[in-house]
Amino acid sequence: MNPLSAPRIFRFAPSPNGLLHLGHAYSAFLNHDLARAVGGRFLVRLEDIDRARCTPALEARLLADLEWLGLSPDAPPRRQSAHFADYDAALSGFREAGLVYPAFMTRGEVKAFAALHEEREGAPWPRDPDGAPLYPGLDRYLSPAERRARIADSQPFAWRLDMAAALARIEGPLSFTETGNGAEDEVLAEPALWGDVVLARKDLPTSYHLSVTVDDALQGVSDVVRGCDLLPSTSVHRLLQALLGLPAPRYHHHELILDEDGRKLSKSGNAGAVRALGEAGLTPADIRRMVGLSA
Template sequence: MSERPADHGSTEVPARRVFRFAPSPNGLLHLGHAFSALLNHDLAHLAGGRLLLRLEDIDRARSTPEFERRIIEDLGWLGLAFDEVPRRQHEHHADYEAALDALRGEGLLYPAFMTRGETRAFAAAFEEREGRIWPRDPDGAPVYPALDRDLCESERNDRIAAGEPFAWRLDMARALALVDGPLGFEDTGGETPAEVAAEPALWGDVVLARFDTPTSYHLAVTVDDALQGVTDVVRGRDLLPSTSVHRLLQALLGLPVPRYHHHDLILGGDGRKLSKSRGDVSLRALGEAGLTPADIRRMVGLGPAPA
């Protein structure tokens, strides 16, 4: 990181564009996944680019080989082919650790010991005492109060040695101080392409790894996109706020900046986002009920596959 480029992230992209679909193998695909996978396929085809499959399986407690197998089968049933073998995140811990080491070397990480429950309790106590709302991140969770950000090294080491659980959090204020000027990214998901201002500070001191998990979603997806040469990130609009964190990590680590396309979500009949955890009807169930891949394309608002 001592040789980080002055512009904090190159925007140069390879001549051939690279897209990726990145599901988590912790459940069956539903229509929302199908739309994102098909849209990635169509845009890659129209651009003369490549399409990659990434299995975001860092959560080993919920990710299973059976779900992975079914996801790959369902994508094949949709008619999708990928240009490389899938990248499985759990096989690349060393890549994430290298990024963490680089950030540690800049003094940007600290071990944080407060749990989610303790953070919620702190926010509730603050609100009762002060009569005003404690800040929330874009997902609605209380921003981490960072009471342990300035612990002395010996106390940190003693608590870690005693086996106290902790997370590696990014010192957001210090990280932003290293960035030259405002951060932004191009998003083509609206009616016209737009330059979006990144606002990573809204997330507070985000988690980048835990004592028992070598990375977080934010870190892994940023590192993976760079290592896989992804030029175009096409994903749901619900992930738009996360892109601010990813843009900051790209700047800190000197990584390329892809184009972004945050698409609308496929919603259920009650207007909420489809979810594997809530048991929304799976793509496999639709196929077993007699629907065809062409039917699925129509259901998600896509025309025939590009020739």
């Protein structure tokens, strides 16, 4: 098939670790509506790599809520938990290329390291776009023997991307196409702002950044439509796409649906939960109107 005539593919990719709320409904509606508007395909991907929080019961409820909203996907949902081999293959390539290293510092230790630096130096420690202190990269300089010894000792670790080494592999600046403002804007990617990001863990061969990048390519996703809170992450995904030789989709980062206090809706609460609204007598058309879409 001529790639220029291939149907555009959109995906709604929730994590089944809580209740489907109005924010999810808005994103799902947008993906569905945009796909239908261009004669494309609408897919659902279940980002369930966190097996402790993502349960079969929550997954079934999420899919039932989507069906009630009239958002049936054009193919069976893809479950990330069934595709760890795909992510491990990508990670193996990074290991062979020397672009990742085992990092043994925990998040708490990183926070403590940053706090100590700020106390001693009187200057802020750099933080990523989400506000977390950047990994200091001390484990990047461990000898192979010490790494093997610590792993053999069953010390927990994460595989972190050596950001400096990764960027050295890229020729010229990275960018991506963003349509969230109603036009096709070319946005400069700035993956260095994230430092040495986690790509996998000792007992889990992936992370959000790695799995979403691999999945979008394997599913042929042409348009990524998601909340604006994930806009900064796109810089990391563009870097991984470039390193893995994967195509870059278009991106559309939409506004978030907020609660009455102006905060992002939470999966842990019942506020704005689609199921609760339906049980209260609202219809899918009512839900569409609530999130600012025409019925």
